[in-house]
Amino acid sequence: MSDTGTALPYDEMLTAEGEVRPHYAALDNRVASLAGEELAERQRTLERFFLLQGITFTVYGGDSSTERIIPTDLLPRIIPADEWATIEAGLTQRLRALNMFLADIYGDQQILMDGVVPRELVLCAPSYRREMQNLYVPHQAYSNVCGSDLIRQPDGAFAVLEDNLRVPSGVSYMLANREASKRTFPGTFRLAGVRAVDRYPDLLLATLKSMAADWRPNPQVVVLTPGVYNS
Structure with missing residues (x-):
């Protein structure tokens, strides 16, 4: 923590003690030369x-x-294989959940009837399309490409800032x-x-x-x- 009580940004290359993280060792040696x-x-x-x-x-x-x-x-930002495996599994689960949400919104709307999500929040949204209601979508895969914006939190954990489903670029x-x-x-x-x-x-x-x-x-x-x- 800094003197103002604000958490410092996560340093990808160095630990809090100033040591080079193992997966950055080769790059650090090359840069030093x-x-x-x-x-x-x-x-x-x-x-x-x-x-x-x-x-x-x-x-x-x-x-x-x-x-x-x-x-x-x-x-470059280097992410070790084991850390990436966790990120990959989480993003896969997240996209599956988003597709299930869209399938329900344009289907039975059970999530709205149960009050999990406010009805007006969805049905009054500019991006909601009534034309899609009860329309057959193969495999219920409403989003085949997703652009998830990842951020690194001060404690080192990754979090999703937003998901770009409509026009991922x-x-x-x-x-x-x-x-x-x-x-x-x-x-x-x-x-x-x-x-x-x-x-x-x-x-x-x-x-x-x-x-x-x-x-x-x-x-x-x-x-x-x-x-x-x-x-």
């Missing part, structure tokens, strides 16, 4: 990669808009960020045994194929977006 200017140059290389790849977002204001790259830390940033990390610390990355993410498009396609109302071996799958420059 580089001069300050070399680290700065690697940061610039990272940013140039995003710019050249077109991995940007638009800031709207007034009568103009500005394309900017995603602010990215040179040092940002996958391209994740894939590009991983590619950039490989280029920034290639040797350290190869030796770390990092879990791959490049199969995401294939997994997404397989998920969407499984949602076909009438099963077929190779259904037509279409993903609608505003275009290549959209997040």
Whole structure:
């Protein structure tokens, strides 16, 4: 705790005693071997990669808009496998619960009749669609892609800030960020045994194929977006 009684932010790399966390040891050794200017140059290389790849977002204001790259830390956030297993299981359970909630809201509405959730909170919500009421949805999977925003609490535990179900975005940033990390610390990355993410498009396609109302071996799958420059 600080002098004002406010909990200090969780330090991903160092313990409260100032010791390097075990899963950051290899990266810490590599960073310690580089001069300050070399680290700065690697940061610039990272940013140039995003710019050249077109991995940007638009800031709207007034009568103009500005394309900017995603602010990215040179040092990656490292999550050990056992910690990620807990996060993955929790997010899987959470998405299952959200789909069950939506299936009930657009079905029997038992959760409203039981008073668990105020009826007016749901039925008067701008995003509630009466047209969806009692509409058949394959596997009751109302949300096939979810973007959950995770935050690290001062005690080190993860918490979900919000779930983006309606228009989840940002996958391209994740894939590009991983590619950039490989280029920034290639040797350290190869030796770390990092879990791959490049199969995401294939997994997404397989998920969407499984949602076909009438099963077929190779259904037509279409993903609608505003275009290549959209997040």
